[in-house]
Amino acid sequence: MKNILLIFITMWSIQSLANNLTIEVNPVQPVVGEQFSLLFNIETTERDEPYISFNPGTARVVGRNSEGQSVMTSIVNGKISIKKTISFRYSLVAEKSGNLRISDIVVDLAGTKLTHKDLRLTVLKEAPETPDIFVLAVPSKTDVFVGEGVDVNYYLYTRLNVIASQIKEYPKLSDFVKRFQNPDERTETVEYGGRVFYRASKYMARVYATAPGIAKIDPLRLEVNYAKGDPNSFFGMSARNMMKRTLTSKKVELNVRPLPTENLPTNFTGLVGKHDFKLSVPRTKYLVNEAVEAKLEVTGEGALENFNAPKIYNSEFLEEFDTKSEIVPLNNQVVRKDFEYTLLARDHLQIDTRVETFYYFDPDAERYIGVDVEIPAIEVGGSASASVNKNKPTESRVTQELKKEEKREISLLAPTFIGSEEKGLAVNFYYLNLGFSGAILLILLSMVRFSVVRIPEEIQEHYHALNKGRYTYTDMFQVLSKLNGDGGVLTKIETSEMNEESKKYFTRLYKGIEQEVFKNQKNTVNNKIKRKHLKELERVLKV
Template sequence: MKVHPENPIAGEVFELRFEIEGSFDSEPFISFDKSNAEVLGKEEQEPSLSTTIINGRISTKKIARYFYRMKLDRAGSLRIRNIKTLVDNEEIRSNDILVTVLQERKEPDEIFLKAEVSQEQAYVGEAIRVDYYLYYRVFIRAPEIREFPKLNGFIKRFYMPNETPVRVEQNGEIYQKSAKYSALLFPEKAGELSVDALKLNVEYEFKRGNAQVFGPFGFAAGQFRQKYVTSEKVVIKTIPLPLEKMPKNFTGLVGHHKFNLKMDKAKFLINEPIEFSLEVEGAGALEKMDEPILFHDNNLEKFDTKSELTEISPGHSKKVFGYTYLGRGPLKIGDSSISLSYFDPRQATYIDVTLSLPALEVIGTALPSIVKDTGKDFQSPSQKVSVPVIPPSSLHQVVLAPIFSETLLSKFHNISFINKCLIGLHLLVLLLLASSFGRKMMSPANEFDTLLRKLRRGKINYNQFLMLIDFFRSGPSESLDDIINRMRISMEARNYLKSYLKKVEKNFYDLNAPGSTVKFDKKYIGQIKKIGPPDGYIARSSDF
């Protein structure tokens, strides 16, 4: 629903427009309380059909549009209440519409900034798309962001905006429209949340009457002025999820999602890594989803689960959980399944999804321990130690866990705990002294500048890259992944930074190439430069 124009003039006709989309058979019936306004007539368009193909499934939606011509003879506020739509015996209620009716037509702005959201009412955790658009009717150049919106109360997923201008009609005038800032927001709490202002500085061509200003060669030269523009705040009403119906298997996701388990084989040897992945794809806040527990057995040792988030399309992403287990003893788990659920905001209900789990088997015999750790003191040489013996004739009947030769890492593990602590303490003191000395010699601004140039030239090592990322830290407990996820850069750039971090970390611990560097893709330098560096520092353009 919308009013056209947004701010009608007293005594002039305006339209109240309805657009109904869905799979319905009967003609929709619309009713509302018009207050003091006069309804002059109603028009409707022939319903149109929209067909989409998603994952091989064809879905068809009908779109019906209705226009009510209205008029209010006096200026002031007009509230249209009790808006109801009856479709196939289902009543849909809509929020009130507040219209500001002007006494006379005001001169339209030549340049203005507007935040446009996909919806102004949503459930907690439901995706809301926001785009900040710059509208202009004069020639502009060099728009520059002076202050980013804080967007408190939302989980934020930023996108590189499509700044290609398009021609649009706004309040009866033709403008060029260009996106300057885009994000996907997920409300974290119920109530009213604000999509706060984006602030831009714009240079625009100024003409005084028909006067022309000519340059030294006789060509017309425009005069440019600067204008500071700010978008108006948009209030989002957020609805809590129904707690009384929330299932125990709720994943925290809102919106349609798919779950897919990938496991290459089902039979493993003892001490052989068991690796598989779970793919979750949909429109929800996958950043906050934790991995579900899939297998549990006393003979299974679970390692930390790794995860990676990738964007498929705006508002649709995929998160892959990489599971790693180790079978410490024989086990056999048959085919089974678990149930996961998400919340569907359109139906206002929880949807259960059954995930099939394949059979899992671990075979073989683990090597016996010579001494069992009982928590008591080690036995003296005079005490007898019972050692289980496997007859040589039966060795071919069992599968033994692999035995690895002693390496440098295993030698380190054999050092006593106290010596390890002393070594670690010495290293920590050396690092702190080196860090303190380096920061005294170089200001944060120059340090950031130097690290960014090193990154561009591909001459940055692991420790230096960590120092660069650390400039964007907001708290002492924030992980590197959290820091990168919070950076106001594109999803593609964030995923590249994470993969680059893994590469330089691997090189750092590679004994065959100690201290080697990894080439960095220069196309992401600009995004890092744009959101950084530290407060009060402006990067020199000549450095880049």
């Protein structure tokens, strides 16, 4: 019975994977009273014709045509597999301007139902006049969840002879965590507004909205040198036809939805999109005072820049050092973040094997998905070099060495050779010397300003990088994002409690780092931050 059930489940899974539905909207922004189309592309292994249904909202369906079908035959392990793609085009007319929602999209394939998420369109009152050259920001989607990745391409559309182009102002994208990508500047031919254009990507970024509501994709300013005339004609490029123009793309708004609170796991990672987790522990047995090492690799399409190292092993007899992290780009959508853990075993201990579940949010399925990771057992044995208090972890090796150094410093007084008849005088000089040294020490201590570090634990690693003067854009973003207030980093700086001089300093510094990372494509910045401004930032950071 179990075998029959397993075969049925397997056949159902294969059948589900064999069917797929995609929908193309043309034009993406319809005009009131003018037709637009929905092209349904259905991949299936079924022979029956699909039944399509949907709710057109305030639009009116005026026609349906079959766009034909294509058949692909393949042979795998001696078995013939036939897969076909059927296309149907529906013609609609929008009755009024504004937002249009096409919902309840279902395709029935011999009892197997394919669904598609709602289509949200913007209907224009009248068709805009399309110029011969312009810049357009094109996001991969406009309805997203907080933390969901969106690819934004800034395209140059032209019907003219473009000689050269240069970016004059980069988009701020302050509503997002952003990751620069190398644009594909190959020219392609596309249709826009009923006309044929050449277009090429001039700037590209993957962005992640940080808060629900409306997130704005800021404009890009591009300076273009071009010649009037046929773009395929060399003779149209005379000197008097040469032109220079600065183009600015329009702002694009994304509708950002909050993550659902229903069935929210307690150990949700905060990551949105598919992610994999891989833990490697080279050894499971250690000696006391020996380093325990582990490496966690997290791979996915989410904003891993914001993902901090999760706790792997927890014991009062494990002294944890700063966990090193590094982001490795794999492609335009997926990166890998490596965490290297180093712990020091201070006493005998044994930690059993356990399974930790890491949850991410799937924006397509709109549900939380867990990935189980086995945390291997570790055992620490052998003889400790010193006795250990069972109720309190022993001092670290570094602390012990510092105390030894302090003792050495106290004993570094010049020896005094004392004769029997000079003993009394020498003793007086000794105490006088000791008192004088103590007075100097008190004066020096009074000149030192002691301050309590007010840096939240989750950003201490990033703050230390800023303090050292060798840091990344991610380090700067993580620290400044902890400032109180709403909005992006620049807004938080402006509304923070820092003095005006420090506000201006960090605003210039943040913009400069963006320039280095997104224009010059530098991963690490070497720039010592002025101490007084770093102290001012430290003062206002939330504990």
